[in-house]
Amino acid sequence: MAPTATNFPNSQATAVPSKVNDVDPMAAMAHRGKALPGIPKFNSCAEKRQWQLQHMAGAFRVFAREGYAEGISGHISVRDPEFEDRFWINPLGVHFGMLKASDMVCVTVDGEVIGGNSAGSINAAGFQIHSAVHRSRKDVHAICHTHSVHGRAWSAFAKPLQMINQDVCYFYKAHSVYSNYGGIANEASEGENIAKSLGDGKAVILMNHGLLTVGETVDEAAFLFCLMERSCKVQLLAHQTGLEKQIVSDEEAAYNFKMASTPETLFAEFQPHFQFEEYLSKGDFKQ
Template sequence: MISTGSGNPGQLRQLKIITQTLVRTKAYQYRSSQIQSAPAATVLLKEDSTNAASGALGLAKDGRKLKIHSCPQFKTPLEERIYRKQHLAAAFRIFADKGYDKGIADHISVRDPILTDHFWLNPLSCTFFTDQAYQWSAFAIHSEIHKARPEVNAACHAHSVHGKAFSALGRELDMITQDALRFYKSHAVYTEFEGVVLDREEGLRIAKALGNGKAVILQNHGLLTVGNTVDEAAFWLTSLDKTCHAQLLVDAAELGSGHKKKIINQEEAEFTAKQVGGPEKGWLAFQPYYDEIVAKTNGGFLS
């Protein structure tokens, strides 16, 4: 807390920076990016659209404007292919690190930027820590999703513990946390469980249930997420699993305590979903996981 009374020059300079970035709670239209603030949110003024979309607001310690990195632009399709494959390999290892690798049942795919009707997929009967051949069940699901959604470049499927547990309820998430709002009007439930997916017709039905959303809860089965990048799709999967966990805890606490859970109102949900659920935010949120797995493995999977 900085006093508004007398102080040393350093404190006064810091106070000047703070007063130049005053916040207000009144909803307004962000002129350069056309992004509106949530009705009850506080938003710093004079931020560029990239920072505003990522929630990166304010100045660095030396007074420079913060600049949050975003998905790189590629000079050639081959350069992009290498990037996608490296981040796919990273996602495999991150999922294994989080305990999502259950035998041969979990898979991640990424579209090839050169042969755009092809996609890369993890192998059958190998852990997420390896990268060779594919399994038919994965192909039946991922091929139909990639065909139905040309803008989707990656899809993730996992039988995570909390995702499986919540899927057994056959219902959508309640909008009870900020993280849940990543999936506001952007997730669905596929209710036609028919065992291991070996039929491309079932892949079609899953793609239809997904619609234009970013996630589908496969009843009695697990979770599936998609994204413009493998980074985005992988982050949505980890977030969805944690959100399912939170939902299970809240539902149990509600029954045990007699307190009623509070649902976020529609107006706040719509604004916040735009802040926390965009492709750029999904990509950005994955980067700490990527950096951590590179450090843990000394980047051995990148070559």
């Protein structure tokens, strides 16, 4: 919530401006403590590539535990740090909970498999969606898409998320709805339409299909996906009561977005999930 005047017993309230322009979002996370570490820097593309693949595999483990796996559907991709026209994606037919860094497949945006787990095939519809988004958004380095339960349920309404709580404000004016469902995305045109609907946002709700999120890191995209799925669940729960909902004001929603929805803060938000998976599996997904 943006700072406002607060009344305390036996004290005087002090009015604080509702908009703070000089606050560092990362520093603001910790009260009088050391700021959380941000996105790491690397000395080489090879080092960054391995780190990305490990965090990609970790994200899949989180998705598995959250119940996002659905047959052979669902994919995460990460742009190669050295070659802009290449990205890494999960192999077809391997459960999210079994994926390791070494399982990922490197493919060009034109569809040529050129590295990584070359023995594995990739999801055709996934390739069309991810290649289209990577082509159209040079700022996007990671994309997450699965057929999660509440995302699919909310997608049937073809409506954006309402700003009904603090957390959903992370998507304030940064998500869209693709409301022209074109079937399984085996054709390039469907991927291109999804990319166009995403625009310059962080996420898109795919009508009758599911959710898609993007980020500068796979950690950011993965956290946004988990948050969007939970937000869809919250919207459905609130909607079914039939009671009038109180909507967060535009001013407060914009403040929440500014303070909590940066690439650095969203990266930090995902780290407890990643670290828990690392603890449970003893880091086997990093292999």
